[in-house]
Amino acid sequence: MKYALSFNLNGNPVDALVKPTDTLLDVLRNKLHVKSPKRGCDTGDCGACTVLLDGQPVRACLTIAMTVNGREIDTIESFGSKDGKLHPLQQSFHEHGATQCGFCTPGMLVSAKALLDKNLKPSRDEIVDAISGNICRCGTYYEVIEAIQAVSDGEGKE
Amino acid sequence: MFFAPTGIEEAVKLLAEHGEKATILAGGTDLVPKINYYDLRPDILVYIGGIGLNFIKNKSGRLVIGAGTSWTSLIGNALLAEKASALAEAARLGGSWAIRNAGTIGGNLANASPAADLATPLLAMDAELLLSSTGGARIVPVKEFFKGPGETALRADELIAEIYVPPVKGKTVFLKLGRRKSMTLSVVNVSVCLDMEDRTCNEARVALGSMAPTPIRCTKAEDKIKGKKVDEALINECATTAIAESNPVDDQRATAWYRKKAGQALVARALAQAAGIDR
Numbered sequence: 456m457k458y459a460l461s462f463n464l465n466g467n468p469v470d471a472l473v474k475p476t477d478t479l480l481d482v483l484r485n486k487l488h489v490k491s492p493k494r495g496c497d498t499g500d501c502g503a504c505t506v507l508l509d510g511q512p513v514r515a516c517l518t519i520a521m522t523v524n525g526r527e528i529d530t531i532e533s534f535g536s537k538d539g540k541l542h543p544l545q546q547s548f549h550e551h552g553a554t555q556c557g558f559c560t561p562g563m564l565v566s567a568k569a570l571l572d573k574n575l576k577p578s579r580d581e582i583v584d585a586i587s588g589n590i591c592r593c594g595t596y597y598e599v600i601e602a603i604q605a606v607s608d609g610e611g612k613e
Numbered sequence: 614m615f616f617a618p619t620g621i622e623e624a625v626k627l628l629a630e631h632g633e634k635a636t637i638l639a640g641g642t643d644l645v646p647k648i649n650y651y652d653l654r655p656d657i658l659v660y661i662g663g664i665g666l667n668f669i670k671n672k673s674g675r676l677v678i679g680a681g682t683s684w685t686s687l688i689g690n691a692l693l694a695e696k697a698s699a700l701a702e703a704a705r706l707g708g709s710w711a712i713r714n715a716g717t718i719g720g721n722l723a724n725a726s727p728a729a730d731l732a733t734p735l736l737a738m739d740a741e742l743l744l745s746s747t748g749g750a751r752i753v754p755v756k757e758f759f760k761g762p763g764e765t766a767l768r769a770d771e772l773i774a775e776i777y778v779p780p781v782k783g784k785t786v787f788l789k790l791g792r793r794k795s796m797t798l799s800v801v802n803v804s805v806c807l808d809m810e811d812r813t814c815n816e817a818r819v820a821l822g823s824m825a826p827t828p829i830r831c832t833k834a835e836d837k838i839k840g841k842k843v844d845e846a847l848i849n850e851c852a853t854t855a856i857a858e859s860n861p862v863d864d865q866r867a868t869a870w871y872r873k874k875a876g877q878a879l880v881a882r883a884l885a886q887a888a889g890i891d892r
Contacts, residue, residue, distance in 0.1 A: 458615055475615035475658050476648050498646040500796060505711050511685075512711040517645040519638060521615045522660050566710065587795035588709020 462523045464489065465533035473520045480504045480515035483530070491531045491561040495590075502589035505562035506530050512569045531561045534568065543606050544568055551602035555593035563589045567603045576607055617660045621745060621774060624664050629747040629770045631657050637772055638662075639681060640715035642708070643724040666719070666774060669693060676778035680719025684708065684731075687718065697778050699734035699785035699804050706730065706789045709796045719773040722758065725765045728799045728823035732759070734787050735776065736820035736828055737804035743775040750774065759827035782816060783808030786887045788879050792866060799823045800867040801876040803855075807887035812842050814888065819851070823866075824859035824876055831855035834880070843888045852881040 457472040464487065471486045480497075483489045483506070492515045495501035504515040507529040534542035541549065544567050554560045563586055570577055570585040577585070582603050591599070618624040628635050636655035638644055639662060647653040666681030669690050676696050678687075687693055687704035694701055707713060707730045721731045722742065735755045742753050744767060758766050767773065785806045791797035802822040808815040817838045819831040834855035841847055861872040885892050 456614060476654060478645060478649070497649040499642055499708075499712055502709065502711065508714075511714045513715050514642075514711050516649065517641050517712075517715060519615075519641055519645060519658065519660065521617065521658075522638070522641070522662055524617070569710075584795075585710055588711050590796075 458521055460520055460524055462525060463527045465529055471520070475519070475521060477520045478516055479506070479518040479520045479523055479528070482520045483515060483528075489530055489532060493558055493561060495558070500590070501559070502562040502566070502586075503559050505565045505589065507565060507569060510569070510572065512566050529565075531564050534564065542568070544571070544603070547602040547606045548599070551598045551605065553595055553598035553602040555591075555595050559589055559591040559593075559595075563591070563599055567599075567606075570603070571607055577603075579604065582607075614657045615660065616657065617663055619663050621664050621666070621772075624659060624661050624772060625745050625747050625770065627657075627659050628772060631659075633769045635659050635769070637723070639717045639720040640683065642712050642716040643720060643726075661772060671696075674780045678718060678776040678778065680722075680773040680775060681717050682719075684713035684716050684718070684721075685710070687731075688713070696780065697734065697738060697785065699737065699787035699806070700731065700778070702787040703730045703734050703789070703802070703804070706787075706791075712796075718776060722755070722776075723765060723767060723773055725759055725761075725763050725827070726798070727762050727826055727828065728802070729828060730787075730789060730799055730802055730822065732828040733802050733820045733822040734785065734804040735778070736830055737806050737818045738778050738781050738785060739818070740779070741777045742773055743777065744768075744771045745774040746771040752777075756830055761826050781806055784887045784889070786883045788883045788886075790875050790879055798866060801861075801872050801879055803876070803879045803883045805880070805883045805887045807838075807843075807884065809843070809888055812844070812888075814838050814841060814843050817851075819855050819880065819884075821855060821859055821876065821880070824856075824861045824872060826860070829859065831858045831880075833858055838884070843884075843890065845885075845890065845892065848881050848884045848888070848890070851884060852877045855880045 493503035495503035499514045499517040634656040638660045666679035668679040670677045684704040789802040806818040817835045822828045861869040
């Protein structure tokens with residue numbers, strides 16, 4: 456049995472027909488072709504599929520799709536401006552070399568944006584806590600922390 | 614099938630109707646990995662995120678927590694910080710930000726992991742659970758709720774609606790040892806409540822997690838310290854007794870031998886903190 460699901464994705468209304476056990480990650484990647492949330496572990500451990508649900512970071516792989524009916528989902532597809540300009544966090548990640556293979560980067564950026572949305576000047580510990588659920592197997596943590604810190608300090612802002 | 618009831622009456626009616634076939638979905642952080650990894654295919658999902666169980670209230674001195682309250686909501690709450698700081702601390706140390714945003718206190722209890730971090734402070738604080746069904750509601754103390762790994766007193770037609778935390782005298786402490794600082798289940802966790810008068814302990818409660826098939830209260834250890842003047846020697850004796858009451862297993866996170874050694878140190882540390890003793 457399939458159910459009609461409607462929600463706002465990056466500010467635009469979207470619809471999909473989903474099974475009760477389909478996850479938000481299944482729907483985003485396979486039905487709506489939004490590819491920034493990555494399927495890493497499918498158990499919520501790695502953080503590569505992190506998206507914003509009503510502004511708060513959650514795991515798309517652990518979110519049953521039907522539970523986001525009528526709600527707001529944001530992925531990094533919405534972060535930059537329409538004319539192609541990068542979000543200050545994306546620009547800072549680029550400048551600090553805060554990415555290597557790039558698989559964890561969308562999730563890292565989502566967690567970082569959620570942090571700065573609620574706390575403009577986080578301490579280093581708060582940054583570490585915010586990204587502690589985003590695992591980077593290339594080990595770019597140092598650069599990621601520097602990149603987030605640079606934006607929160609005002610450097611790299613427009 | 615998927616149902617998203619909008620109130621508790623509607624939710625328990627669905628559970629009564631579908632019985633064992635219905636699976637309750639809250640934050641999904643324990644349930645969905647089983648769907649993704651172990652081919653669990655629930656016939657019927659009843660999503661209870663929209664039935665109004667997300668609240669923390671003070672009701673004549675007693676804390677009432679809705680079962681749908683997320684771990685994140687437990688952390689920043691002023692009432693909890695004042696009345697149940699050990700519970701807030703357990704929530705802070707659990708999972709990661711995204712997991713704490715989705716996971717709920719009721720889900721942590723209903724999942725009944727022996728390592729459930731929120732169970733240990735609730736046990737130590739003599740908390741009670743309000744279980745609802747179409748037949749009405751019943752109250753079950755947390756210490757009678759857990760029956761084994763993944764097994765609870767919850768019937769198929771019931772859901773956890775509220776958690777009651779009675780006023781706690783004295784200081785509550787929660788300590789956790791995991792394999793990492795973050796994103797990890799407890800190798801051992803401990804929660805203690807000590808009511809001290811000068812150096813004498815009036816009331817003591819000691820609870821251990823990940824040290825038996827369910828989270829446990831260590832009543833013999835509590836009796837050791839109650840009514841006595843607390844010093845380093847008594848703390849160590851009490852910690853030894855607590856570990857003697859436990860029954861840990863070897864698993865992928867630690868051996869039983871290590872759990873006992875580390876658990877003893879953790880209980881002693883928690884007791885010293887709650888008693889205000891510098892070590």
